[in-house]
Every structure is written in structure tokens, then in C-alpha cells.
Amino acid sequence: xxxxxxxxxxxxxxxxxxxxxxxxxxxxxxxxxxxxxxxxxxxxxxxxxxxxxxxxxxxxxxxxxxxxxxxxxxxxxxxxxxxxxxxxxxxxxxxxxxxxxxxxxxxxxxxxxxxxxxxxxxxxxxxxxxxxxxxxxxxxxxxxxxxxxxxxxxxxxxxxxxxxxxxxxxxxxxxxxxxxxxxxxxxxxxxxxxxxxxxxxxxxxxxxxxxxxxxxxxxxxxxxxxxxxxxxxxxxxxxxxxxxxxxxxxxxxxxxxxxxxxxxxxxxxxxxxxxxxxxxxxxxxxxxxxxxxxxxxxxxxxxxxxxxxxxxxxxxxxxxxxxxxxxxxxxxxxxxxxxxxxxxxxxxxxxxxxxxxxxxxxxxxxxxxxxxxxxxxxxxxxxxxxxxxxxxxxxxxxxxxxxxxxxxxxxxxxxxxxxxxxxxxxxxxxxxxxxxxxxxxxxxxxxxxxxxxxxxxxxxxxxxxxxxxxxxxxxxxxxxxxxxxxxxxxxxxxxxxxxxxxxxxxxxxxxxxxxxxxxxxxxxxxx
Numbered sequence: 001x002x003x004x005x006x007x008x009x010x011x012x013x014x015x016x017x018x019x020x021x022x023x024x025x026x027x028x029x030x031x032x033x034x035x036x037x038x039x040x041x042x043x044x045x046x047x048x049x050x051x052x053x054x055x056x057x058x059x060x061x062x063x064x065x066x067x068x069x070x071x072x073x074x075x076x077x078x079x080x081x082x083x084x085x086x087x088x089x090x091x092x093x094x095x096x097x098x099x100x101x102x103x104x105x106x107x108x109x110x111x112x113x114x115x116x117x118x119x120x121x122x123x124x125x126x127x128x129x130x131x132x133x134x135x136x137x138x139x140x141x142x143x144x145x146x147x148x149x150x151x152x153x154x155x156x157x158x159x160x161x162x163x164x165x166x167x168x169x170x171x172x173x174x175x176x177x178x179x180x181x182x183x184x185x186x187x188x189x190x191x192x193x194x195x196x197x198x199x200x201x202x203x204x205x206x207x208x209x210x211x212x213x214x215x216x217x218x219x220x221x222x223x224x225x226x227x228x229x230x231x232x233x234x235x236x237x238x239x240x241x242x243x244x245x246x247x248x249x250x251x252x253x254x255x256x257x258x259x260x261x262x263x264x265x266x267x268x269x270x271x272x273x274x275x276x277x278x279x280x281x282x283x284x285x286x287x288x289x290x291x292x293x294x295x296x297x298x299x300x301x302x303x304x305x306x307x308x309x310x311x312x313x314x315x316x317x318x319x320x321x322x323x324x325x326x327x328x329x330x331x332x333x334x335x336x337x338x339x340x341x342x343x344x345x346x347x348x349x350x351x352x353x354x355x356x357x358x359x360x361x362x363x364x365x366x367x368x369x370x371x372x373x374x375x376x377x378x379x380x381x382x383x384x385x386x387x388x389x390x391x392x393x394x395x396x397x398x399x400x401x402x403x404x405x406x407x408x409x410x411x412x413x414x415x416x417x418x419x420x421x422x423x424x425x426x427x428x429x430x431x432x433x434x435x436x437x438x439x440x441x442x443x444x445x446x447x448x449x450x451x452x453x454x455x456x457x458x459x460x461x462x463x464x465x466x467x468x469x470x471x472x473x474x475x476x477x478x479x480x481x482x483x484x485x486x487x488x489x490x491x492x493x494x495x496x497x498x499x500x501x502x503x504x505x506x507x508x509x510x511x512x513x514x515x516x517x518x519x520x521x522x523x524x525x526x527x
Contacts, residue, residue: 028066028083036107044200045178046244048088048103051138054248055101056092063090064124070116075147082108085116086141089124091133094255097267100128103138106178111141113184114148118155125162132261134171136251139188139201140178156183163190168363171258175251176201176237177244179221189236192360193254193312196227196237197247203230203237232315235349240315254310257324257331259364266331266366273305275328275504282496286373288437290413293339296321296371299411300334303327303369303500309334312357317349322357324366328504330511333361336371337422346418347378348391355394358402367405367507370423373412393526396421400428401523405510407503410434410490415441425489430513431506433499434490436481 029049031037040047046054052061066088069081086108091100102121104111113121128135144152166172167190174188176196180203188194188203196203204225211217211224223229230237239254241247259266279302286294300323301307309325319341323334335354337344361368377383377392399406399421407430408423419440425432434440453470460466484490494502 024083025066031105032082032107040107044243045106045140047107048105048138048140051175051177051244051248052088052090052092052101052103054245055136055138055251056094056099057096060092061090061101062092063088064127065089065120068116068120070114070148072114072116072148072151077147084108085114085120086111087113087117087120089120091124091127091131094252097255097260098131098133099136099255100124100131100133101136101138104141104178106140106142109142109145111178112143112145113141113152113155114145115151115155117145118152118158121155122158122162125159125166128170129162129166132170132263134173134255134258134260135166136173136175136255137187137191138175138177139180139184141184142179143182143184153183156187159187160190163187167192168262170261171255171364173251173254175247176203176227177247181205181207193238194230194236195239195241195247195251196230197244198227198240198242200244202226228315231313235313235316235353238312250310254324257310257326259366262364266364268331269326269329271305271326271329273328276501278497279303279500280497282499286411286435286437286496288412290375290439293343295340296336296338296344296373299371300325300336303503304332304334305329313353317347317353319344319347320350320354322354327369327500327507330507331366332507333357333366333368334371335368335423337374339373342378343375344373345375345378346392346395346421347383348386348388351388351391351395351421355398358395358398362398362402362404365404367407367510368402368423369503369507370406370408370429372408372410372414372419372422374415374418374422375413376416376418390526392417392421396427397523397525399423401517401525402428403513403515403517405430405507405513407431407433407506407510409499409503410438410440410484411496412437413439415439425491430510432490433502434481434484434493435496435499436493437496438481438484438490438493440484440489 037047067083068085069083070085084105086105087102088105089102091098093099102124125135163172172191174191174194178201182205185203185205202221202225208219208221208224211219227237227240231240239250241250257266282302285298300309304325304327309323311321311323313322319338321336321338325332325334335357358368377388406423420426423429457463457467481493485493
């Protein structure tokens with residue numbers, strides 16, 4: 001083709017080139033072949049572009065480096081240089097707010113990461129950090145591109161470095177829609193939330209074949225690292241769904257609850273649920289008898305707007321609930337003991353789960369309401385040998401280090417160190433409320449009586465009658481509902497039915513809270 005030396009391109013030639021560009025873009029968007037697309041659909045999986053369309057508002061996606069191709073040679077790569085290099089990058093909007101995204105295209109090199117592929121991801125991550133907008137990765141890749149060797153590995157290093165740089169600055173969400181093996185799994189683990197789809201997505205460091213070769217154990221890919229395993233056993237996955245469409249719809253919902261970055265507030269919406277709505281049902285939901293279980297999720301439903309909340313890690317460490325919701329249209333984090341599971345005690349996994357959730361809320365200045373009904377830490381050799389001391393300290397550290405608005409509410413039991421750890425006033429809660437059914441103490445009355453009055457009980461003519469009398473005395477003197485309030489450890493004892501109104505008024509007052517931590521590079525949290 002001849003190019004004029006001056007005066008620009010002839011109009012007819014410009015039109016021809018524009019037509020050629022349009023045809024090229026259409027070819028790139030179609031993908032490598034209809035056969036590859038059919039194969040992807042046959043696995044129950046959508047293509048990368050179909051996923052982006054579901055995630056973002058219609059027509060909002062702006063692609064970056066669509067025509068990028070790799071420069072590698074050897075092993076037949078020089079003869080195969082598809083556009084996009086197996087990853088689609090760009091930005092769009094979710095409910096009108098900017099979101100950056102990259103999506104592996106499994107139809108090209110199995111979504112494997114090479115140098116050009118990694119460079120595209122690095123660029124979009126840098127753009128997300130600079131623009132102060134969330135980053136969503138749609139993962140469906142076969143790991144490092146073996147033909148490119150160490151260059152591919154270095155590409156992962158660049159992703160990990162940027163994940164860490166973005167942590168606490170912009171929300172990062174990883175959506176697992178296919179395999180993710182080896183070092184590639186560490187990028188999702190560095191992000192704030194991990195979504196998985198049952199049967200089609202897996203995550204593991206070493207696959208079933210390696211496991212069998214090294215340990216002799218035989219296991220399937222889903223059995224080793226499927227969605228249910230990571231959602232209920234390992235805790236790697238925060239949300240698990242049956243299909244991609246539902247999964248991506250829930251990613252959109254989560255994004256609607258999050259701020260764009262750590263300098264902005266989470267979006268507030270108009271609320272049709274009256275702030276002063278009384279919840280008489282709460283008087284019946286929570287039994288006064290501390291030994292009777294109940295579902296804390298139903299309590300949360302009564303308190304939040306329209307009974308709607310998004311539970312994080314719903315199937316892992318179920319003795320504690322972590323959730324995002326709205327109260328009077330404002331986003332709030334909820335941390336609560338769950339009496340239906342292990343009586344709501346704190347153990348290693350519950351402490352880890354709640355600690356990271358509190359840290360996330362603090363990073364993005366999302367207020368946290370903590371609902372206490374905790375009999376203590378779970379006793380046992382396994383817990384002690386597993387490091388309950390250092391793991392429990394993670395939750396303590398998270399609360400003590402947090403500067404966002406913090407309100408705690410004691411519904412019933414609050415015993416021992418677990419009471420302190422669950423955002424008590426002594427570790428910095430801005431406001432602490434209690435219901436008239438609360439019992440705050442070092443331990444339960446029965447255990448305390450057995451320790452304090454051991455000799456009197458043993459020497460009594462009727463030990464059981466003596467124990468019952470002394471337990472009653474201990475409760476009346478040290479565990480009555482107003483004991484902590486009389487000493488200023490609880491700001492108020494409130495009517496359970498008025499809890500929603502009290503919390504909303506308190507959150508509104510704390511909206512402008514500002515607190516500074518001591519000058520330091522960073523703390524050294526328990527590991």
C-alpha cells in the first residue's frame with residue numbers, strides 16, 4: 001500500500017482502512033473459532049466476553065489493548081499470535097460506577113499467562129489503582145505459559161505485587177470460573193473476596209496427579225479444590241454459586257455495597273424501611289435462657305433494611321456471622337456470634353474469619369456493628385495446639401487497630417476473654433449497648449460458683465442445694481443486666497424492640513468520626 005508523502009490519507013483510503021479496522025475488531029471479538037466457543041459452552045462455561053457483558057452495565061465496556069499480541073518465539077509460538085493474547089482487559093460501569101476488569105479467554109492458549117498477557121493485566125491493575133476504582137478478575141486460565149518459561153513466572157510476580165499495593169486502597173474481587181492451579185492461585189488469595197462456581201472452577205497449588213504421586217492419595221479436582229471445599233473447609237472462597245450467571249449477578253450486588261476506594265464512602269441509597277421501625281419480634285426470637293439456641297441471622301434480618309444482607313463466608317466458620325447490609329440506606333458491616341453453631345463460641349477459624357472482615361471494613365471505613373452472645377473460646381487440646389492464642393489475637397488486633405465507627409450490642413452471654421475480644425468498650429468500641437437479658441462476666445455463674453465456693457459446697461450437708469443457692473447469689477450480685485452499666489462499661493441498656501432505631505441514630509452520629517493511629521510504617525499483627 002502506498003502512503004502519500006503529505007496532505008494526509010485520501011478520504012477513500014481512510015474509509016477503506018476504517019472498514020478494515022472494523023472487520024478486524026469483529027474478528028477479534030468473535031474469538032479464535034466457532035469450534036473453540038462451542039467447546040467452552042459444552043463445559044457449561046461462558047466465554048470471557050459473555051462474562052464481561054453480564055458483569056458490566058450494557059454497552060459500558062471499553063477494551064484496552066485489544067490488538068496486543070505476544071512476541072515469543074520457539075515451540076511453535078511464532079506461528080500462533082492471536083490478538084488479545086488470551087486475556088481481555090478494560091473498564092466499564094456497574095450501576096453507573098466505574099469498575100476495571102480482566103478476563104482470561106480459555107479459548108486462546110487455555111487462558112495461560114505469557115509475557116504480553118501479564119503486561120496487559122499489569123496495565124489494567126495500575127489503571128484501577130490510579131483511577132481509584134474496584135478491580136474484578138474473571139479467572140479461567142491454565143496457569144503459566146510453559147513455552148515462555150521464566151518470563152511467564154515473572155508476570156505472576158508483577159500481579160502479586162500489584163495485588164498487595166492495591167490492598168486496602170481499592171476493592172479487589174476474584175471470580176473463579178475455571179481452573180486456577182499453582183502459583184496463579186495466590187493472586188485470588190491476595191484479593192478481598194473470592195467467588196467460585198460449583199463443578200467448573202477449582203483452585204489448588206498442586207493438582208490431583210501430583211498429590212497422588214507424592215502422597216498416594218487419590219482425589220478428584222473438585223474434591224481437592226472445588227467450590228464447596230473452599231467455601232466450607234479451607235475458607236479460601238467467600239461465595240459459591242451453582243452457575244456463572246448467578247455468580248456474576250452477586251458480584252454486581254457486592255460491588256453496589258462497596259465504596260470505589262478507601263477515600264470515598266460506600267454508596268447510600270434511599271430507604272423505604274422506617275429508621276424508627278420497632279421490632280417486637282426480637283423479644284421472642286432471643287430466649288432469656290442462655291442455654292437455649294436461636295438463629296442470629298433472624299436477628300440481623302430484623303435490624304437491617306428490608307431484612308436484606310449479604311453474608312460473607314456463609315459456609316465456613318459458621319459459629320460467627322460476617323455480613324454486609326444497609327441500615328437507613330447506609331452500608332454497615334455486621335459481626336455476630338451464631339448460637340446455632342457451637343453455641344456461638346469463638347474458635348480458630350471464627351477468629352480468622354471475623355478478623356479479616358473487620359480489617360476489610362476498617363480499610364474502607366465501613367461501620368461495624370457487633371452482636372454478642374458468646375460463651376467464650378472453644379476449649380480443647382486441638383484448639384490450644386492449633387494456636388487459638390495467636391489466632392484469637394488476630395481478632396483482638398483487628399478491632400483494636402480499627403478506626404471506623406464501631407458499635408457493640410450484647411444480647412445475652414458475654415463471658416471471659418471472648419467478651420473483650422468481640423469489640424468491648426475497653427478495646428475501643430465507640431458505643432456499647434446491652435439488652436436487659438445480658439450477662440457479662442468472667443465465666444458462667446455455675447462455673448464461677450464451683451471455683452469461688454468449692455469448699456463451702458463440698459462441706460455442705462446438701463452440696464447441690466448449696467451450689468444452687470450460691471449460683472443464684474452470684475448471678476444477683478455480679479451478673480444482673482445493669483452491673484456493667486452501673487460501672488460505665490455499657491453506655492445503655494435498651495429495649496430490644498427499639499434496637500434498630502438506636503443503632504441507626506448512633507451510626508448517623510458516628511458518620512463523621514475521625515481517628516488517627518500513631519505514626520508508624522505498619523503494625524505487626526499476630527500470625
